[in-house]
Structure formats: structure tokens, C-alpha cells
Amino acid sequence: GAGVSQSPSNKVTEKGKDVELRCDPISGHTALYWYRQSLGQGLEFLIYFQGNSAPDKSGLPSDRFSAERTGGSVSTLTIQRTQQEDSAVYLCASSLATGENTEAFFGQGTRLTVV
Amino acid sequence: RKEVEQDPGPFNVPEGATVAFNCTYSNSASQSFFWYRQDCRKEPKLLMSVYSSGNEDGRFTAQLNRASQYISLLIRDSKLSDSATYLCVVLDSGGYQKVTFGIGTKLQVIP
Numbered sequence: 001g002a003g004v005s006q007s008p009s010n011k012v013t014e015k016g017k018d019v020e021l022r023c024d025p026i027s028g029h030t031a032l033y034w035y036r037q038s039l040g041q042g043l044e045f046l047i048y049f050q051g052n053s054a055p056d057k058s059g060l061p062s063d064r065f066s067a068e069r070t071g072g073s074v075s076t077l078t079i080q081r082t083q084q085e086d087s088a089v090y091l092c093a094s095s096l097a098t099g100e101n102t103e104a105f106f107g108q109g110t111r112l113t114v115v
Numbered sequence: 116r117k118e119v120e121q122d123p124g125p126f127n128v129p130e131g132a133t134v135a136f137n138c139t140y141s142n143s144a145s146q147s148f149f150w151y152r153q154d155c156r157k158e159p160k161l162l163m164s165v166y167s168s169g170n171e172d173g174r175f176t177a178q179l180n181r182a183s184q185y186i187s188l189l190i191r192d193s194k195l196s197d198s199a200t201y202l203c204v205v206l207d208s209g210g211y212q213k214v215t216f217g218i219g220t221k222l223q224v225i226p
Contacts, residue, residue, distance in 0.1 A: 043202065106159050109158055
């Protein structure tokens with residue numbers, strides 16, 4: 001596709017259930033980022049991938065959160081035993097990461113609601 | 116200290132006003148800098164890159180001060196449509212070229 005694609009666009013889940021969020025980056029983009037944004041708040045960094053490896057996982061809020069990336073392309077963010085405070089928009093971005101003027105392109109996000 | 120710091124605002128300015136935002140970054144080896152714009156309930160999108168010599172795009176001017184480690188965005192003749200959150204973005208150099216976003220500064224242009 002032409003842009004970063006995220007699925008699902010909306011997800012409502014019950015507290016305690018596991019959820020998987022998917023990100024399809026722009027083809028050829030080696031860098032991939034996950035952020036989350038609560039209503040009216042700024043972007044909270046979660047994890048950064050360079051290829052299939054994650055050199056920076058410092059933003060994952062707890063061990064209930066994990067992410068993987070396979071084939072240097074699709075990434076999945078998994079949240080286990082969801083809690084109400086996990087409710088937010090989860091944004092994925094990708095970039096070429098080749099040097100100056102490296103624009104990061106965002107997907108439209110997955111709105112997660114834990115009830 | 117946060118890697119990228121911004122005043123979250125909100126900045127409430129009248130139409131036609133000039134408004135400026137600053138952003139500071141902690142890594143002196145940071146390589147590239149950008150301003151992104153995020154509209155309410157939308158994803159962030161690139162507004163402009165920030166070049167060492169400063170650059171202008173219509174009513175928008177971006178400047179970089181490496182010595183003091185800050186970048187700025189100046190908006191002249193504010194329009195209602197400029198109301199949004201402006202995110203400062205820094206690309207780190209080195210083996211892993213990580214993009215770091217600031218929390219964003221909210222601008223509300225008032226009629």
C-alpha cells in the first residue's frame with residue numbers, strides 16, 4: 001500500500017483479555033515505531049524497531065506489553081491481560097532511517113477501549 | 116531530562132497574530148530536526164524539516180540553534196486553520212537512527 005496501515009482501526013475488549021494490534025509499514029522502511037496517545041495527551045513512545053530488532057524498548061509500560069517484527073516488515077503489538085488504563089490510540093510510524101530529512105509516516109492508529 | 120522537551124501550552128492567540136514555539140533537545144549529536152502537525156483525532160503529519168541555516172515555508176519559519184540545542188517554529192499571520200498540536204521531532208545520529216517526538220504544543224487560534 002501507499003501508506004502505513006494499521007488494523008484494526010477500533011478495538012473494544014474486556015478487561016483481562018489479550019489484544020493484538022498490527023502495523024504494516026511502508027514498503028522498504030527499515031525503521032518502525034509504536035506510540036500510544038491517550039485522549040488529549042501527547043505521544044508516548046513505546047518501542048522502536050530497526051529491521052527485526054528492537055534496540056529501544058524503553059517505553060513499554062509493563063511486561064504485559066510486547067512487540068515483534070518479522071521479515072523487516074509487519075509488526076505486532078500485543079497487550080496481555082488488558083487493563084482500563086491501556087485504553088488509548090496506538091499509533092505506528094515507519095521511516096527509511098537513512099539520514100537527514102528522514103520523514104516518519106504515521107498510520108491512522110488503532111483506538112483501543114478496554115471495558 | 117527528557118530527550119525532547121516542549122511547552123504543552125495551550126497557546127491561545129487571535130487570528131493574524133504571530134506565535135513562536137521552542138523545543139529543546141538533550142542529545143548534542145542529534146542529526147536532523149522536524150516539525151510535525153497533529154490535528155484533533157488525526158495522526159501526526161510532517162509540517163517541515165528544520166535546516167541548519169533556517170528555512171521558511173510561506174507563513175512558517177523554522178530555525179535551529181545547535182549551540183543551545185533548541186529549534187523553533189514561527190507562525191506569522193495565524194489562521195483559524197493553524198489550530199493544531201505542533202510536535203518537535205529529533206532524529207538521532209549513530210548506529211540506530213531513532214526518531215524522538217516531543218509531547219507537542221497545542222495552538223488554538225481564536226477569531
